[in-house]
Amino acid sequence: MLELEIERVAHGGVFVAHHEGRVVFVADAVPGERVAARVVDQGHDRFWRADTVEVLQASPDRREHVWAEASVDRAPEHRAGGAEFGHIRLDRQRELKADVLRDALARMGGVEREVEVHAVDSELAPGASDTDGTGWRTRVRLHVAADGTIGPYATRSHTVVPVASLPLAVPELGAIAPLGDRFPGAHAVDLIAPSVGDVAVVVVEGERMPQAPRPTIEERVGDRRFRLDRDGFWQVHRGAAATLSRAVQELIDGELFDPRAANHDLYGGVGLLAAAVGDRFGDAVRITTVESDPRATEHAGANLAEWVGARAVTARVDRYLDELAASAASAGAAEQERIRSATIVLDPPRSGAGRAVVERLAELRPRQLVYVACDPIALARDVGLFRERGYELDELRAFDLFPNTHHIEAVARLRAIV
Incomplete structure (x- = not known):
């Protein structure tokens, strides 16, 4: 365990500290904080990677994480990935x-x-919050664990983290997300909320989509509509x-x-x-x-x-x-x-x-x-x-x-x- 002074932000959702002359990239921190961090990757000559385990001196920019399952209060391996700035005030994030x-x-x-x-x-973006940065995501992929449990991956891993909520998702997806269900044998579960038509829960059986005709959806931008594959970008x-x-x-x-x-x-x-x-x-x-x-x-x-x-x-x-x-x-x-x-x-x-x-x-x-x-x-x-x-x-x-x-x-x- 290291005690580190967080200096600045780096690309990739991590923050820079130094330990005995070595750069340490630290997750779940804020510049200006002092944290206790656990090194998780020493495989580089020039830098290490570490996860914040305890905040010893918090920044005034720190807030309660918008996603409870991603909070620093959890063990790093059980933190949901995909909201790595959720513990920082929105204006400071920007x-x-x-x-x-x-x-x-x-x-x-x-x-x-x-x-x-x-x-x-x-x-x-009606329904999205510019107060806490939630309610904006119209596509969510949930991964499937060996026992059929679904959830996001933990950061930098393929460990599925069961969650009770999806705060970044638009409300329509939060309402239909089958978070407590199991999908044994499936590859993933996709949640899709197009701007035209109904929301959908799509169980993905394999890594590759079948070559048969694929379902399509429509998206609206102003007065114009765009057709695309439901699994398209x-x-x-x-x-x-x-x-x-x-x-x-x-x-x-x-x-x-x-x-x-x-x-x-x-x-x-x-x-x-x-x-x-x-x-x-x-x-x-x-x-x-x-x-x-x-x-x-x-x-x-x-x-x-x-x-x-x-x-x-x-x-x-x-x-x-x-x-x-x-x-x-x-x-x-x-x-x-x-x-x-x-x-x-x-x-x-x-x-x-x-x-x-x-x-x-x-x-x-x-x-x-x-x-x-x-x-x-x-x-x-x-x-x-x-x-x-x-x-x-x-x-x-x-x-x-x-x-x-x-x-x-x-x-x-x-x-x-x-």
Whole structure:
């Protein structure tokens, strides 16, 4: 057992302390606290990992955890995972997330910038609480133990923790969650609350979904509806899709936008952000959405069908850009200008776009990029890569789409330096 002074936040929902010159990443703490912590991982030369066992001197930012089953009062191995900031006042959570993004941009992106993390507009997320950060999650996966008991995993483990409540879930899911039931032989139990239609409890029998026709659902964003597979990707916060759509619309510089250019929505899913572009700039917009999941692409084509200039392509983004660069090299001046005049929206997975995609985009030289990121480290790395290739971070907004967790969503505009 170690007695540690907690210094600052680190990426990943943990906090930094030092012991005899070694960095210790501590869970369930708050900067400024003194805690007793148990080391759980000594497998690294440069740092250890530890869990808070007792708070010896509490921060004024500490509060009673919003999820009793995740509280520091429980043994670490019996704490529910998925709400690692739930013991911290909500306004302080946002400050800590801003610190992580600001530090990442400075260290990896070479950009010094003030960051403010904004709450989701309450009008976009009815039922969610901006007082304690509960009631927002529309998708919940509960894992199944060997005896059929269901619950979340404990942090950094595959131990199922039985729970009596799901405070981060929208109230409709809390009302139907079969938390006391057993599901022997099942892989997981998914709870889904689409914005259109009924909530659902889905028992997942295996790790892979069957190839038979899958059930679909509809989601509403403003006046627009999107169809997708019930097990397909959609933002989990009730107000996230509308928040990101609005941010993308606002961050596109209208003076740089050419509706006839080779505009793209990369990692486009079912067409959410392509639709946001079209809704701002009108039905004359030409835009191609690129997504590797063929089912999502199929839905994107239908969701964007009203735009003659919209096209949905099934492809890995890196390979698609390779082909686009090759064709651009042999194309005429008019086609090359369409690419250089383009606006590119990209919403990559948590790992970010990465070097290969950044290099291809920089080679194609579109006027502006609007980058939606769910990981501050990946965003900062890619901002740094773009800066090395002639793009500057022009504007940045960050949103608290995952209250009571360490996760943060950011939308950045990068502009080609002429």
